[in-house]
Amino acid sequence: MFFGVIRLSKLEGGLGDLSTGDIMQYNLNLVAALDLHSMVKMGKILCMAALAREESRGFQYRSDFPKEKETAEHTVVRINKGVLSAGTKPVQM
Numbered sequence: 895m896f897f898g899v900i901r902l903s904k905l906e907g908g909l910g911d912l913s914t915g916d917i918m919q920y921n922l923n924l925v926a927a928l929d930l931h932s933m934v935k936m937g938k939i940l941c942m943a944a945l946a947r948e949e950s951r952g953f954q955y956r957s958d959f960p961k962e963k964e965t966a967e968h969t970v971v972r973i974n975k976g977v978l979s980a981g982t983k984p985v986q987m
Contacts, residue, residue, distance in 0.1 A: 898941045906934045938978060943969045946980035 909931055949963045950956050967982040 896941075896945060899938055899945070902934055902938045902941065906931075906938070909934065939971050942978050942980040943971050946971070946982055 909927075944954060944956075947954060947967075947969050948956070948959045950960050951962050966985040968985055969980065969982055971978060971980045973979075
């Protein structure tokens with residue numbers, strides 16, 4: 895999962911200057927470029943969230959954390975000044 899974050903970061907770095915042509919009219923290339931940026935960002939967010947969850951629960955199984963924790967936690971991913979960070983916070987019942 896960590897290597898996924900690294901690969902997505904490299905891919906994201908190469909997307910900065912995509913040429914989309916004339917943007918004064920409806921432009922499918924522009925739509926595709928924006929979609930690609932969003933998909934890469936979401937991929938990084940999902941990888942970061944999966945790394946932050948240090949347990950196996952539901953469909954997410956981790957061989958390094960095979961058991962479910964006793965208490966439930968929300969997984970939180972934040973972006974601050976362009977930097978992603980992930981963590982957990984307890985579920986309040």
